Amino acid sequence: xxxxxxxxxxxxxxxxxxxxxxxxxxxxxxxxxxxxxxxxxxxxxxxxxxxxxxxxxxxxxxxxxxxxxxxxxxxxxxxxxxxxxxxxxxxxxxxxxxxxxxxxxxxxxxxxxxxxxxxxxxxxxxxxxxxxxxxxxxxxxxxxxxxxxxxxxxxxxxxxxxxxxx
Numbered sequence: 001x002x003x004x005x006x007x008x009x010x011x012x013x014x015x016x017x018x019x020x021x022x023x024x025x026x027x028x029x030x031x032x033x034x035x036x037x038x039x040x041x042x043x044x045x046x047x048x049x050x051x052x053x054x055x056x057x058x059x060x061x062x063x064x065x066x067x068x069x070x071x072x073x074x075x076x077x078x079x080x081x082x083x084x085x086x087x088x089x090x091x092x093x094x095x096x097x098x099x100x101x102x103x104x105x106x107x108x109x110x111x112x113x114x115x116x117x118x119x120x121x122x123x124x125x126x127x128x129x130x131x132x133x134x135x136x137x138x139x140x141x142x143x144x145x146x147x148x149x150x151x152x153x154x155x156x157x158x159x160x161x162x163x164x165x166x
Contacts, residue, residue, distance in 0.1 A: 002162040003153075005143045007041065012145055016156065019149045025138035028165065031115070034125040034141075036080055041141050041165055042125060047114035048161045051154055052100065057108040061151060064158045070107070074100040080122035087120065098127055106132050109150050113163055130163060 004013045005021055007028050012021040026039035034042040051067035052074075061067075075097035077084045082095035089097045100107050107129075115128035125141065133144035143165065145153070 001158075002045065002164050004164045004166055005041075006166060007043075012143065012153075014153070014156075019145050019153070020136070022133050022136055022138055022144045023165075024141040026141070031124075034116070036078060036123050036125055038125075039138075039140055041139070041143060042115055042128060043165050044115070045162045045164045046128070048130075048157055048159075048163055049112040049114050049117070051157075052107070052110040052112065054101065054108045057105065058151070061109075061154055063154050065111075065154060066159070070100045070110075072101045076100060076127045078126045085120050085122050086116055086126035104134060105147065106134060106144070108132050108147060109154065111150075111154060111157070111163075 006013055007023050010021060012019040024039045024041040028043050029040035031042040031044040051063060051065045052070045053067060055069045073091045075089045075091045075093055077087055077089050077095060077097045079095035109132055111130035113128050116124045129142045131142055131144050132147040132150055
């Protein structure tokens with residue numbers, strides 16, 4: 001099954017209805033034109049890989065997706081010079097890496113999308129996730145929905161599903 005982030009309508013569309021969503025501050029961009037730090041959400045079909053959960057803010061969730069708890073030292077490499085670019089890392093890390101343990105709640109649940117990961121091409125964008133949002137604000141290139149909606153969504157997702165960003 002494919003879920004569709006209809007970026008013009010600001011909706012994540014699925015078989016159970018529509019969910020309001022936010023996208024990158026830079027709008028959308030063709031995946032081939034995506035660049036690290038541009039704030040744009042890459043258009044395309046992205047496999048839903050796995051789920052990361054913050055244990056002090058989200059209890060166990062019924063999901064068929066592979067998942068793991070995040071820890072305070074978890075990060076995601078966003079440095080094109082890093083051999084671990086666009087991969088999970090631990091802090092301290094010798095290269096630039098986004099912290100996944102955030103105080104703002106945006107990463108309480110993270111659905112990892114298969115953008116630029118097989119294999120990662122340095123500079124073509126990292127950490128493209130489906131995650132929680134705050135006050136319908138734009139993201140740095142991800143798709144974001146309200147936390148309660150995301151919890152309900154991940155309980156329905158199964159391995160092999162896709163997120164189409166259109």
